[in-house]
Amino acid sequence: MGVVEIIGWVIIVIGVAFLFLGALGLFRMPDVYSRMQTATKSVTFGTMGTIFGVGLVHPEWFWKTLIIAVFIAISNPISSHALARGSYKMGIRPFTKEENMDDLEPVVEKSEDEEE
């Protein structure tokens, strides 16, 4: 077992740990937007780490696993951005302890008035 293979196994284990923590955050967080944050950041990093580690363990597959990792790094933030935008426009508001903490609302109302 070479050095590169050991590094690949360590990266796989770190990635799977991040995947598990992201799933735990999705289970525990209080509202949609914080759930979306854990689901995007840590799950993207965990998936990238797992796939890249497999590429290091099995060197013939390195380039294709690199392609998958780069594609996930591009596509996952785009989809979660579209989800957050869609759920805000649908009318779901963020969970806040104080009232009137939603700074996005006047901006959205202003832009909708300009469109009309």
Add this chain to the structure above:
Amino acid sequence: MILYILIVLGLATFFVVHRGLKGPTPSDRIVALDNITSITTAGLVLLGLYFNRYIYIDVALIYGVLSFIGVLTLARYLEGGL
């Protein structure tokens, strides 16, 4: 080694499925779906390493592309533009 890693992934999927079944709003369910597809992509690549088959990597790539398109379509539907 890979079997223990896959067991941890299955436990993570259990939490995500719980959120998808319980989640109060439709956005919760779609976020859970997105999460399940990401975990499945990682699991497919690990299964390819376990069985030593190259075809699993191609399957994971196509699965990632299709799940990306599906989640974008669902988000567009939530926004009301479809």
